[in-house]
Amino acid sequence: MDLRDAEAERNMEPNHSECIYHMAVDIGGSLTKLVYFTKNNDHSDDESEAGVSCPVLKGRLNFKKFETSKIYDCLEFIKSMKLHLGGSQQQDGLERQITAIKATGGGAYKYADLFKERLGISLKKEDEMDCLVAGADFLLKVVRQEAFTYMDDQKQFVQIDQNDLHPYLLVNIGSGVGMYKVDGDGKFERVSGTSIGGGTFWGLGKLLTKCESFDDLLEQSSRGNNRAIDMLVGDIYGGMDYSKIGLSSTIIASSFGKVISDNKDLEDYKPEDIARSLLRMISNNIGQIAYLNALLFGLKRIFFAGFFIRSHPFTMDTLSAAVDFWSKGEAKAMFLKHEGFLGAMGAFMSSDKHGLQELLVKQQQNPNNMLCCD
């Protein structure tokens, strides 16, 4: 066996467990989410989104997203960061080919061959829902200021008592929406969902406006006025409320309903008004279906997550208002700082080789060990 063969063998069967599972990926219908761990002395992570510092493990968790339609960007990023070679995590400074990472989301099936071909990495598939719930539970228990409420432009952090976390309803808004009743560690059930989600917002938005990206569309919505598009209760009642049932004149009676009687073409409407109307329609609907399920299963807490939200104030306001309206103030909408990375986080957690499980136990013993966002 010559050196090359030895190297090839090492590539195939790495025996350095620390270089495996230091990243995980969640490949959804629209977005691909990457979670990876870097040691404190590794400064190559500047590009990642807000991470989480782990003083106990002397490193930090990094979060990064890509459009799934540009999956090659993700592969390039992994290459450029040498994550497929274990990053700079090896004590001996040698690069070792990673042969497998944990992966979840439908794309873990669809793009398995691509990862193998381009990076030499096998995707070890983890169930999407298991990952999502495990990720939510981990973040809610271990990261300081992970959960918050948002209403009338006011963000308020909620300190979660990890012994009183369950049960809750987890609403994950990706391209579509999944709703999960979480009863305890690993104990959960998918109870509902809707096809009207982030993919609908972006899909309809793309057809109706000239917006170039999801974020552009979201930005436009914050400047728009849905009254130009939606039929309000007041439009039907000649400016009056329908007070008998508590419907004020400004409540939307029919999303996009005003368009019917306007003698206008698509070009005559402002894209920001259309974006606003779309966002309200979709957020309202998700909030309503979530609330109905929370009521049905007697759940007081609803956590909204998924990349649709993107910490967008108006989206959070609308979801909160919908839950507040339908529950008559009884239920509370809550949000997660790492909203889009639950699945990827859960996939990362599904290996026990990263020390985080141990951290979780330590944290239970001493709450001061909570992780901090930066």
Added chain:
Amino acid sequence: MDLRDAEAERNMEPNHSECIYHMAVDIGGSLTKLVYFTKNNDHSDDESEAGVSCPVLKGRLNFKKFETSKIYDCLEFIKSMKLHLGGSQQQDGLERQITAIKATGGGAYKYADLFKERLGISLKKEDEMDCLVAGADFLLKVVRQEAFTYMDDQKQFVQIDQNDLHPYLLVNIGSGVGMYKVDGDGKFERVSGTSIGGGTFWGLGKLLTKCESFDDLLEQSSRGNNRAIDMLVGDIYGGMDYSKIGLSSTIIASSFGKVISDNKDLEDYKPEDIARSLLRMISNNIGQIAYLNALLFGLKRIFFAGFFIRSHPFTMDTLSAAVDFWSKGEAKAMFLKHEGFLGAMGAFMSSDKHGLQELLVKQQQNPNNMLCCD
């Protein structure tokens, strides 16, 4: 007082009660619905939609709809049929100005002045929900073959035992959607609703296609294929099912989600595919919210009504399938033949001068008196 004055006075203050309340109107956000009664010897009703024969009253109930944006068409129709002059119902053949009719829907407020000005008729406002529920109850109790189920292109009439009609959930799909828990005669509550209704279908459809009318859009949808527009479970899972939670590969994961990754403009999509996708999105959503409410309130029967449906096979199929899917076969979606006229029918019923209340009592004594559709 000369003859002209006498005539004018008669016009202002008719003392022939039989010429009042022989028509009623429901003016919604998109459509105006008219119900009027004609005697058997009156053949001027050829233009109306399928009516209901009342052998006991020797006449028939006629149903006619107009777009609210073309409210003048409705006024013209009333004039041309001389309905504002009592039609040909007077025994003595004289025309007498009707001074008031029952009216419901938001437009009863908005267009009150117009009716007064153009036809000399005051609109006597009746509460929209009271009318809707009274209309549904009347039609379900008194008209033979009013209720039916529809699934897989099969229409099946349901014989309603009028003593076992309540409780039920009434879902009225107009521009927006209202959901009512009906517990008994006049006993009901608006429990839910959604702004994603017929106005959304037609509003978004108008912006996204070149369809000229609601009916055109509906017709297009019957020829379309939503797979070109929607992201299916199989699109995410590389053609596979997500079998763990019973999501087959053909289930819609994200309405309009496929558009995200397509490098196409609006013009590149077939209007019929867009119409199909819109219709499925909206019907599915209504079916789901209806089912959740039925479950919450322990209601086994869900009646869908309102002009959105228009006896359109695919719409009814989708609503039925949604209820079937979410209830795992436990609940049944049902439809009403006079789906769009509940409010107008209820407004008509709200006067006791037409003999129909009496008919209802007679019918209770002898079910053979049921009214027949033609």
